[in-house]
Amino acid sequence: MLLGIELLKNNKIKKFVGIENKNGPFYSAKKIIAPLRKEYDISILFSDGLSNLVSDNHPFLNSFDTLVMSGFGTKEILKILSDIPMLKNLQTIILEPRNNVWGIRKYFNNSKWKISEEWIVKEKNNFHNVFKLLKTKKINTLNEKQIYSGVNIKGGKDIIHEYWKTKTHYLESIVGFSKNKDLQKVYSYLLKNRN
Ligand SMILES: C[S@@+](CC[C@H](N)C(=O)[O-])C[C@H]1O[C@@H](n2cnc3c(N)ncnc32)[C@H](O)[C@@H]1O
Numbered sequence: 001m002l003l004g005i006e007l008l009k010n011n012k013i014k015k016f017v018g019i020e021n022k023n024g025p026f027y028s029a030k031k032i033i034a035p036l037r038k039e040y041d042i043s044i045l046f047s048d049g050l051s052n053l054v055s056d057n058h059p060f061l062n063s064f065d066t067l068v069m070s071g072f073g074t075k076e077i078l079k080i081l082s083d084i085p086m087l088k089n090l091q092t093i094i095l096e097p098r099n100n101v102w103g104i105r106k107y108f109n110n111s112k113w114k115i116s117e118e119w120i121v122k123e124k125n126n127f128h129n130v131f132k133l134l135k136t137k138k139i140n141t142l143n144e145k146q147i148y149s150g151v152n153i154k155g156g157k158d159i160i161h162e163y164w165k166t167k168t169h170y171l172e173s174i175v176g177f178s179k180n181k182d183l184q185k186v187y188s189y190l191l192k193n194r195n
Contacts, residue, residue: 001029001044003068008040015041017060021048049080050087062088070096074103081107093133101129102182105147108133114140120155120163127163148182149189164190 004016018033020026029044036042045060047053053061064087069077074097084090093113097104108115117132129150142151153160171187178184 001032003070004042005033005036005040008036008042013066015063016043017064018042018044019047019049019053020044021046049076050083054083054086061086065089066092066094068094070094071098073098074100078103078107091135093131095131095133096128097131098128100182101131101150102148102186104131105142105151108140109142109147110139112136112139115142115151118151118153120153120160122155122159122162127159127166144185145189148185149193164193168194 001018001020004013004018007013008016018029020029026044026046033042033044045053045058050061052058067084067087067090069080077095077097081093084093095104105115112135113133114136115131116134117130119130119132121128121130155163168187168190171183171190175184175187
């Protein structure tokens with residue numbers, strides 16, 4: 001929502017539709033946008049992901065060219081992504097998953113969506129992975145190393161270094177107890193990158 005407002009104010013987009021599935025954040029978002037509606041094409045819809053828009057065959061479905069999902073887990077993001085074939089004009093997807101980022105790379109492997117940028121950003125001592133995906137005509141593939149350690153990661157050199165250090169330290173403490181093969185692969189590529 002805040003991102004949409006910034007983009008509208010800076011003339012980067014013409015229209016913004018926010019989607020929220022919980023009453024509290026939905027009503028506070030409505031309050032925030034109310035004074036802006038005279039000046040900007042901005043609205044907020046109550047929906048679990050895209051599901052209400054899809055079931056209503058909402059006219060917005062054909063007007064979106066960009067979808068942004070930020071601030072929740074990969075499992076939830078993947079659930080919502082299953083509806084993207086309904087967004088006929090979608091060209092760009094921006095994602096900021098809060099966990100299991102390799103799940104995002106795996107999902108788009110062997111698809112017409114290309115990870116064009118992957119960023120690590122740091123805000124208030126927390127690291128965030130941000131993906132920009134573009135729709136292409138050909139199928140895009142990733143190798144195992146790219147799936148588990150990323151695709152040309154951008155961000156400040158110091159931030160990436162600190163991220164890798166923090167992540168290695170964290171995984172070191174759990175990987176011995178975990179049977180999760182994905183986590184073990186993430187850890188082993190982190191060690192390889194460090195060396
Ligand atoms: C951390 S906030 C992100 C805030 C947003 N990036 C902004 O700029 O204001 C994540 C929001 O996504 C909402 N959310 C989570 N799962 C959702 C879903 N399936 N459908 C719609 N909204 C969802 C949560 O209720 C929460 O308000």
